[in-house]
Amino acid sequence: MDVKLKIKQFLARYFKDYNLQDDEDIFSLGFVNSLFAMQLVMFVEQTFQIAIADEDLNIDNFRTINALSSLIQRKLVVTG
Amino acid sequence: MLAEQQVVQAKAEKQSIKCVVWDLDNTLWEGILLEDDAVTLRAGVREILQELDRRGILNAIASRNDADLALSKLEEFGLKEYFLYPEINWNAKSASVAAISQSLNIGLDTFAFIDDQPFEREEVAFVHPQVLCIDAADLGQLLDLPRMRPRFITAESQLRRQMYQSDIVRARAEAEFTGSNEEFLSKLNMVFTIKLAEESDLKRAEELTIRTHQLNTTGYTYSYDELDRFRHSDDHWLLVASLDDKFGTYGTIGLALVEKGRAAWTVKLLLMSCRVMSRGVGTIMIGYIMSKAKQANVPLRAHFIPNGRNRMMYVTYKFGGFKEVEKNGDLAILENDLSQIQAFPDYVQVHIVER
Numbered sequence: 434m435d436v437k438l439k440i441k442q443f444l445a446r447y448f449k450d451y452n453l454q455d456d457e458d459i460f461s462l463g464f465v466n467s468l469f470a471m472q473l474v475m476f477v478e479q480t481f482q483i484a485i486a487d488e489d490l491n492i493d494n495f496r497t498i499n500a501l502s503s504l505i506q507r508k509l510v511v512t513g
Numbered sequence: 514m515l516a517e518q519q520v521v522q523a524k525a526e527k528q529s530i531k532c533v534v535w536d537l538d539n540t541l542w543e544g545i546l547l548e549d550d551a552v553t554l555r556a557g558v559r560e561i562l563q564e565l566d567r568r569g570i571l572n573a574i575a576s577r578n579d580a581d582l583a584l585s586k587l588e589e590f591g592l593k594e595y596f597l598y599p600e601i602n603w604n605a606k607s608a609s610v611a612a613i614s615q616s617l618n619i620g621l622d623t624f625a626f627i628d629d630q631p632f633e634r635e636e637v638a639f640v641h642p643q644v645l646c647i648d649a650a651d652l653g654q655l656l657d658l659p660r661m662r663p664r665f666i667t668a669e670s671q672l673r674r675q676m677y678q679s680d681i682v683r684a685r686a687e688a689e690f691t692g693s694n695e696e697f698l699s700k701l702n703m704v705f706t707i708k709l710a711e712e713s714d715l716k717r718a719e720e721l722t723i724r725t726h727q728l729n730t731t732g733y734t735y736s737y738d739e740l741d742r743f744r745h746s747d748d749h750w751l752l753v754a755s756l757d758d759k760f761g762t763y764g765t766i767g768l769a770l771v772e773k774g775r776a777a778w779t780v781k782l783l784l785m786s787c788r789v790m791s792r793g794v795g796t797i798m799i800g801y802i803m804s805k806a807k808q809a810n811v812p813l814r815a816h817f818i819p820n821g822r823n824r825m826m827y828v829t830y831k832f833g834g835f836k837e838v839e840k841n842g843d844l845a846i847l848e849n850d851l852s853q854i855q856a857f858p859d860y861v862q863v864h865i866v867e868r
Binding site: 447448449460466467468469470471474487488490491492495 | 692693694695790791793794795796824825826827828829831832834837845858
């Protein structure tokens with residue numbers, strides 16, 4: 434399945450009736466709490482079977498659907 | 514205090530009993546309820562329940578009985594409120610004890626089970642060897658058992674049962690709520706209070722440093738006396754946080770130690786109780802410290818030591834704009850240039866008590 438589609442499905446659980454755009458800042462919408470951040474990191478690691486190293490744990494890598502997607506593609510290339 | 518002593522004490526703390534599960538017939542009361550409604554309370558039981566409750570040890574029930582009848586009898590004795598998750602049914606007692614452990618989210622190795630019947634005690638002990646099984650005939654010595662004497666008895670301990678009772682109501686409200694998580698949070702009327710630790714906060718602060726692992730940035734533990742010194746030191750800030758909502762109080766659930774150096778401030782320890790993990794309040798304390806550092810015009814540093822379970826705190830720092838600047842073995846030192854400070858979330862009212 435498409436990486437972006439999987440991300441959107443995950444985020445839809447948090448943004449129920451909101452149509453989140455690919456370049457929209459997730460965290461500016463108020464979803465900055467630690468639990469959500471951790472769940473987002475775990476989602477990325479478990480769904481795509483990649484490890485996010487400390488240096489990649491940077492908010493800019495997680496800020497938008499586009500950023501998440503390119504982080505995941507980059508990691509998939511390295512491990513794949 | 515030596516580090517080794519701390520470890521030994523932390524282990525002893527782990528094994529102290531957190532929940533006592535009671536049988537009813539011929540244990541809590543004399544007689545068998547289904548045979549004779551006029552049962553009498555066993556001598557000393559009321560005092561034992563009240564004292565356990567004061568020590569912060571929870572009480573529950575595992576009884577083969579008619580639930581309605583037994584609960585109304587407990588109500589008649591004025592004792593119903595002392596018991597969380599009463600398991601009154603015809604199941605094996607080992608199953609009831611396991612259900613209580615699951616409902617409370619407390620490990621069975623901190624459970625005690627009291628019953629007058631050797632068969633019941635053996636059945637529980639066979640299935641759950643980690644449960645301390647006690648003969649009802651020995652109730653007289655119960656309060657003197659070392660494992661019934663928690664190391665910390667704080668204001669928090671006396672509220673523990675009520676906090677669990679509010680959690681039950683809260684969980685029900687959350688399960689019934691159909692909106693988003695954030696909408697639910699906004700309906701809780703949460704108030705998050707940050708203040709400098711007072712002397713009366715120190716026991717709880719010490720307890721938090723020992724009991725909290727998951728939401729703990731470094732795992733540094735400090736004795737009561739060390740904490741008291743920080744409280745009086747001009748170069749330190751010892752902050753405590755508490756949380757309340759419309760269902761009741763969560764008590765003191767957060768602690769931070771900030772070392773205020775001339776060149777930079779350093780957050781040596783930041784921790785939050787797991788009980789508030791799903792409440793979206795994890796960034797408030799660090800946000801407050803960041804805004805104070807910015808006012809003082811000093812960079813803010815933070816220590817982080819991984820323990821295998823506390824990655825969420827690393828994510829909190831990193832997503833809060835901290836960058837790793839130094840690494841000494843396991844210890845990571847992060848720094849925040851304070852160019853961006855998150856506002857507090859809308860769903861919680863932040864109350865700051867400054868002296």
